[in-house]
Amino acid sequence: MKRCIERGGRRDTFLGTRDAEGYIEPCNFGEGKGYYDDAPDQNFGTMVHGLDYPDETGRNMLGVRLWHPVMHKGVINFIRPGECPVRRDLHELKTKNFGSNNFTNVDELYSELFGGE
Structure with missing residues (x-):
C-alpha cells in the first residue's frame, strides 16, 4: 500500500471489498482541511x-x-x-491439519508439470 501511495495516481480503493477507483496521493495525516x-x-x-x-x-x-x-x-x-x-x-x-500430505515441494511440482530439473 505504501508503494502505491508513493507512486500516486489512479488506484483501486478497498473497504472490505473493491469499492471504487480513486485518485491517491501522499499527504501528512491531519495537515490541512x-x-x-x-x-x-x-x-x-x-x-x-x-x-x-x-x-x-x-x-x-x-x-x-x-x-x-x-x-x-x-x-x-x-x-x-x-x-x-x-x-x-x-x-x-x-x-x-497441515503436513506432508497436503503440501507439495515446489521443485517436485515443477518437475512433475514441466519435466526435467
Whole structure:
C-alpha cells in the first residue's frame, strides 16, 4: 500500500471489498482541511469484521464476527477481533491439519508439470 501511495495516481480503493477507483496521493495525516472534517458521523451498519476458524477457537465451527463501524471525520477506528459485539456460527468445520500430505515441494511440482530439473 505504501508503494502505491508513493507512486500516486489512479488506484483501486478497498473497504472490505473493491469499492471504487480513486485518485491517491501522499499527504501528512491531519495537515490541512479534509473533505470529511465537517461531515457528520457516517454509520456503515452491520459489517463483517472477520471469520473465527476452528484452529483459533478450539471449536469445530466456522464463525463470523460482525461489528458496526462508524466513520468520524473521515476516520474509521477498527476494533480488535475480541471486541466484536456480534458473533454467529456459520457451519460445522473441522480444523485442517497441515503436513506432508497436503503440501507439495515446489521443485517436485515443477518437475512433475514441466519435466526435467
